[in-house]
Amino acid sequence: MARTDFSIGRVRQAVFSLxxxxxxxxxxxxxxCAVVADQQNRKVSDQxxxxxxxxxxxxIRAKLEGNINGNLQLTQGLVSAIVTEPYLGQQRFASLAxxxxxxxxxxxxxAGAPDLIISLMYPMKGNEKAIGLDYRKNEAQRTAALRARDxxxxxxxxxxxxxxxxxxxIGRIPVFVPTAGGGDRFWGIISAVVDVDxxxxxxxxxxxxIDIDVALTGKDALxxxxxxxxxxxxxxxxxxxxxxxxxxxxxxRISAIPKGGWPAAPKNERTLLALMALAxxxxxxxxxxxxxxxxxxxxNYAELRRLSGRLELALEASGIGVWEHDLAxxxxxxxxxxxxxxxxxxxxxxxxxxxxxxxxxxxxIERARRDFDLAAATxxxxxxxxxxxHHDGDVRHVRTRATFFQDxxxxxxxxxxxxxxxxxxxxxxxxxxxxxxxxxxxAELEIAKARIEHVALHDSLTGLPNRRYLDEMxxxxxxxxxxxxxxxxxxxxxxxxxxxxxxxxxxxMLMHASKVIKANAGTAxxxxxxxxxxxxxxxxxxxxxxxxxxxxxxxxxxxxxxTYQGHQCRFGVSIGIAANDGVDARQLLVNADLALxxxxxxxxxxxxxxxxxxxxxxxRTKQIADEILGxxxxxxxxxxxxxxxxxRTLEIVGVEALSRWKHPRRGILAPAAxxxxxxxxxxxxxxxRTTLKQALENxxxxxHLNIPRVSVNVSARRLEDRDLIKGxxxxxxxxxxxxxxxxxxxxxxxxxxxxxxxxxxxxxxxIDIEIDDFGTGYASIVSLLKLQPRRLKIxxxxxxxxxxxxxxxxxxSSIIEIGKSLGIEVVAEGVETMEHARILxxxxxxxxxxxxxxxxxxxxxxxxxxxxxxxxxxx
Numbered sequence: 001m002a003r004t005d006f007s008i009g010r011v012r013q014a015v016f017s018l019x020x021x022x023x024x025x026x027x028x029x030x031x032x033c034a035v036v037a038d039q040q041n042r043k044v045s046d047q048x049x050x051x052x053x054x055x056x057x058x059x060i061r062a063k064l065e066g067n068i069n070g071n072l073q074l075t076q077g078l079v080s081a082i083v084t085e086p087y088l089g090q091q092r093f094a095s096l097a098x099x100x101x102x103x104x105x106x107x108x109x110x111a112g113a114p115d116l117i118i119s120l121m122y123p124m125k126g127n128e129k130a131i132g133l134d135y136r137k138n139e140a141q142r143t144a145a146l147r148a149r150d151x152x153x154x155x156x157x158x159x160x161x162x163x164x165x166x167x168x169x170i171g172r173i174p175v176f177v178p179t180a181g182g183g184d185r186f187w188g189i190i191s192a193v194v195d196v197d198x199x200x201x202x203x204x205x206x207x208x209x210i211d212i213d214v215a216l217t218g219k220d221a222l223x224x225x226x227x228x229x230x231x232x233x234x235x236x237x238x239x240x241x242x243x244x245x246x247x248x249x250x251x252x253r254i255s256a257i258p259k260g261g262w263p264a265a266p267k268n269e270r271t272l273l274a275l276m277a278l279a280x281x282x283x284x285x286x287x288x289x290x291x292x293x294x295x296x297x298x299x300n301y302a303e304l305r306r307l308s309g310r311l312e313l314a315l316e317a318s319g320i321g322v323w324e325h326d327l328a329x330x331x332x333x334x335x336x337x338x339x340x341x342x343x344x345x346x347x348x349x350x351x352x353x354x355x356x357x358x359x360x361x362x363x364x365i366e367r368a369r370r371d372f373d374l375a376a377a378t379x380x381x382x383x384x385x386x387x388x389x390h391h392d393g394d395v396r397h398v399r400t401r402a403t404f405f406q407d408x409x410x411x412x413x414x415x416x417x418x419x420x421x422x423x424x425x426x427x428x429x430x431x432x433x434x435x436x437x438x439x440x441x442x443a444e445l446e447i448a449k450a451r452i453e454h455v456a457l458h459d460s461l462t463g464l465p466n467r468r469y470l471d472e473m474x475x476x477x478x479x480x481x482x483x484x485x486x487x488x489x490x491x492x493x494x495x496x497x498x499x500x501x502x503x504x505x506x507x508x509m510l511m512h513a514s515k516v517i518k519a520n521a522g523t524a525x526x527x528x529x530x531x532x533x534x535x536x537x538x539x540x541x542x543x544x545x546x547x548x549x550x551x552x553x554x555x556x557x558x559x560x561x562x563t564y565q566g567h568q569c570r571f572g573v574s575i576g577i578a579a580n581d582g583v584d585a586r587q588l589l590v591n592a593d594l595a596l597x598x599x600x601x602x603x604x605x606x607x608x609x610x611x612x613x614x615x616x617x618x619x620r621t622k623q624i625a626d627e628i629l630g631x632x633x634x635x636x637x638x639x640x641x642x643x644x645x646x647x648r649t650l651e652i653v654g655v656e657a658l659s660r661w662k663h664p665r666r667g668i669l670a671p672a673a674x675x676x677x678x679x680x681x682x683x684x685x686x687x688x689r690t691t692l693k694q695a696l697e698n699x700x701x702x703x704h705l706n707i708p709r710v711s712v713n714v715s716a717r718r719l720e721d722r723d724l725i726k727g728x729x730x731x732x733x734x735x736x737x738x739x740x741x742x743x744x745x746x747x748x749x750x751x752x753x754x755x756x757x758x759x760x761x762x763x764x765x766x767i768d769i770e771i772d773d774f775g776t777g778y779a780s781i782v783s784l785l786k787l788q789p790r791r792l793k794i795x796x797x798x799x800x801x802x803x804x805x806x807x808x809x810x811x812x813s814s815i816i817e818i819g820k821s822l823g824i825e826v827v828a829e830g831v832e833t834m835e836h837a838r839i840l841x842x843x844x845x846x847x848x849x850x851x852x853x854x855x856x857x858x859x860x861x862x863x864x865x866x867x868x869x870x871x872x873x874x875x
């Protein structure tokens with residue numbers, strides 16, 4: 001009996017274990033499904049969160065790119081204007097830049113830096129500290145400025161600390177202006193400063209309503225490898241969403257995370273866990289009951305299948321409301337998620353068609369009904385999107401999909417799902433608004449660009465085309481193959497009107513001149529103003545005779561007086577004419593300019609054609625210019641010395657250092673052979689310095705000869721040198737040992753304050769002042785009183801005739817008396833004979849200089865001459 005009871009117990013235990021095995025298996029399967037579902041739910045939630053943040057980041061990125069490009073596009077128009085007016089001043093710069101600030105932008109200021117030093121600014125107020133900033137000496141801005149110059153491209157840098165205070169992004173645009181030789185030269189940099197705070201605000205970065213934390217990396221447009229300049233470390237370290245912000249010359253990297261960081265768990269995690277727990281109860285408990293009620297297995301198994309099917313739909317539609325609509329009774333079955341979407345109270349009371357239709361927005365109800373009725377009638381798929389109005393007035397957007405089916409009883413139904421798409425709709429609407437705003441801004445920029453382009457191509461005073469427009473037109477004319485002639489006009493005596501009556505009068509004369517030129521030019525001719533008082537007429541197909549007639553008419557009409565505020569203003573015009581016979585458009589303007597130069601040098605108020613003779617002269621002049629520059633490099637310019645003698649004792653009282661060019665082929669050349677070209681090359685001051693240096697070195701070597709002083713010629717250009725006095729101080733000249741000879745044609749009667757200051761400083765250094773070539777130029781007794789020179793030299797043209805002309809002798813005697821009355825020593829140059837020397841001694845002249853005693857000699861010859869004292873035998 002005991003053994004039988006034990007066997008029955010063993011059987012019951014085995015049966016019990018077998019009955020619980022399905023439950024155990026189901027529990028494990030549900031546990032695995034729960035883990036997998038939780039992982040998938042977390043993954044989907046994380047993807048949705050990152051997609052939401054990325055959408056917001058893209059809006060900020062688009063705003064940043066649009067605002068930055070908009071600001072810099074405005075500045076490009078200003079650059080175009082500067083190319084045509086490279087010598088514009090602050091007033092003109094402010095006028096052009098002011099137009100840009102009329103547009104909506106984040107520009108703080110625009111600076112112009114010719115030769116990389118800021119000297120132009122708009123607005124000036126508040127930005128004065130930036131004036132004088134040298135980019136080459138500023139550590140924070142030098143690299144970007146030089147990169148813009150060397151790469152010839154816009155460089156966008158920042159943010160940087162501004163010299164005038166505050167912070168900004170700086171777009172540096174290199175400016176290259178055309179040169180007469182056909183190339184271009186570096187003018188400088190235009191810097192557009194974009195205000196940091198205004199750019200951030202306009203792009204939404206500092207919007208208090210923004211629900212994400214943002215960081216920007218890539219200072220100076222260096223991209224993700226650059227320095228972070230906006231946002232905290234928590235953003236970069238928080239697994240952010242990233243995007244590239246394309247800016248000129250590089251990019252930034254924008255990173256973002258939700259405020260407070262990414263959510264640790266999905267919002268619906270509790271709901272999902274509850275569903276899984278419910279599923280566990282619904283699955284495991286029936287299996288346990290089925291194990292205990294093995295006899296009712298089939299019935300419970302069918303129920304389990306139905307419950308498992310509903311559970312599967314619930315799992316697949318996680319986060320989406322599910323409904324079932326009975327087409328026969330219009331009864332609806334909603335889950336709790338649909339209740340939430342429709343703003344209905346939780347509960348299991350039956351829902352009907354009216355519950356659905358009564359919540360839909362009045363403007364969408366007809367379309368929603370039509371979509372549903374069509375799907376029900378055709379027993380096809382149902383898809384629609386509409387708005388709902390909750391009882392509290394909140395408007396939500398939903399999307400729904402459903403399909404037709406019949407249950408086991410043949411009842412027609414629609415079963416489907418709905419989900420809230422309000423955030424997607426609002427995001428799309430926001431993107432559409434931003435797109436429209438961007439298109440509107442682009443349209444405004446196009447209008448501004450067209451206006452700036454017009455300003456860049458036309459003269460603001462006369463309305464005529466400017467130099468840039470002329471260059472473009474000449475290129476087109478050269479491509480057409482037609483004969484093109486160019487008249488280069490320059491007003492004569494215009495500066496006097498400007499200086500005496502003011503700039504308003506000058507502007508009126510320019511307007512009058514433009515009208516005269518336009519009236520005489522043909523209807524097909526192109527008239528432009530290319531400089532202060534310079535105009536150009538481009539004629540097509542005209543022969544030289546017609547061009548001469550046109551020039552004559554313009555000259556004749558321009559001679560007529562013009563009345564301005566009661567004043568009769570008279571001015572003329574000089575014209576150079578050139579045709580494109582075998583030359584390109586750029587050379588055409590150069591040729592006309594050369595013909596104009598000849599017209600002015602031949603007396604003004606006339607016209608000249610560019611021809612082969614002028615071409616040959618240019619070639620000769622260029623050859624001499626090249627040889628002069630080469631000669632300076634090879635030290636071919638040397639000092640020659642001509643002694644000066646006391647008129648009574650014939651002792652050497654001084655020596656004049658004269659510039660000579662030791663030409664490798666032509667021998668020793670006097671200044672008359674090269675001075676004019678040297679003046680055009682602006683190297684006369686350099687030749688003067690060379691002569692002075694050599695004279696001082698030789699004068700020091702001649703100390704044993706007891707020569708009191710050495711005289712050196714100084715040009716007008718040298719007296720205008722602002723570094724002259726600084727250089728003279730370094731030479732440590734002994735007082736009274738050096739004299740500077742100033743030619744009379746320096747216009748000493750004119751009140752040039754800087755030249756006068758330089759002369760006074762020369763005197764303070766112990767250097768004597770002499771007036772050279774007195775009697776043939778412009779110096780007056782007034783200038784002698786003002787200048788108070790130590791000596792004056794009577795020009796050889798007055799000395800030569802005194803041996804045969806008593807009148808000339810009296811003239812020279814008068815000059816000597818004037819000098820003595822003012823305490824000025826008198827030097828006579830051009831003393832060719834001993835008869836000249838005798839007469840000058842009788843007239844009271846102090847010092848003699850000329851071929852009668854000694855010609856100009858090199859240093860070695862002069863030293864031997866001074867030691868020989870041969871001139872005493874001649875005397």
